[in-house]
Amino acid sequence: DTAVSQTPKYLVTQMGNDKSIKCEQNLGHDTMYWYKQDSKKFLKIMFSYNNKELIINETVPNRFSPKSPDKAHLNLHINSLELGDSAVYFCASSQAGRLADSYEQYFGPGTRLTVT
Amino acid sequence: QKEVEQDPGPLSVPEGAIVSLNCTYSNSAFQYFMWYRQYSRKGPELLMYTYSSGNKEDGRFTAQVDKSSKYISLFIRDSQPSDSATYLCAMLKGVGNQFYFGTGTSLTVIP
Numbered sequence: 078d079t080a081v082s083q084t085p086k087y088l089v090t091q092m093g094n095d096k097s098i099k100c101e102q103n104l105g106h107d108t109m110y111w112y113k114q115d116s117k118k119f120l121k122i123m124f125s126y127n128n129k130e131l132i133i134n135e136t137v138p139n140r141f142s143p144k145s146p147d148k149a150h151l152n153l154h155i156n157s158l159e160l161g162d163s164a165v166y167f168c169a170s171s172q173a174g175r176l177a178d179s180y181e182q183y184f185g186p187g188t189r190l191t192v193t
Numbered sequence: 194q195k196e197v198e199q200d201p202g203p204l205s206v207p208e209g210a211i212v213s214l215n216c217t218y219s220n221s222a223f224q225y226f227m228w229y230r231q232y233s234r235k236g237p238e239l240l241m242y243t244y245s246s247g248n249k250e251d252g253r254f255t256a257q258v259d260k261s262s263k264y265i266s267l268f269i270r271d272s273q274p275s276d277s278a279t280y281l282c283a284m285l286k287g288v289g290n291q292f293y294f295g296t297g298t299s300l301t302v303i304p
Contacts, residue, residue, distance in 0.1 A: 081236070110292075117201065118279055118297040120237070125291065133291050167236050181227075182292060184236030 081185040083168050089191045098153045098188045100168030109151040112167040163192045199295030208304050212269040216282035216295045225285040226258050228267045230278045272302045
């Protein structure tokens, strides 16, 4: 069983379009994250949700809007896509409340977004 | 200045070599230190974690933390081609806090 899954795996779209990426985790974790990894492999936190509540919102354009319908899902909607949005987007989850588990984030396989 | 600095490499070594990967950080509030491994076109996976200063060994891997110098290292002994990946250090101030990742070091182990 896949622990953290993302759809789609690849997304090619034109500038100005609106797109969504979906993430689901079946680990029972209470915290989920969105990261952006650029071409130089730098992994940058975008958002973090704990029990459906936004707890981290880094300096990200407001064209990016996360939505967490329940603890197991965290979706990312992007409006008016720009060339600079091209990157790999990773969803991750962790159990922030349990000390033994809090060091480990489980990452999804990534969504490779290409904006043309 | 980024909170966590890591040499991006790339690093290329022959099979069997000892590999040393390093990160420095600026914030003394970091208490938990992790190493993640990321294979090409995959998500990162936790390799090791340590709390506070000292060494931790797991098979061919040793993680070392020197909080006085704000410096952490990952040593890989008897490196194998299957170790070829990008290695990212990560740090945490406390339970439930934000993870800070390094930029990753790309490692290739040549058979």
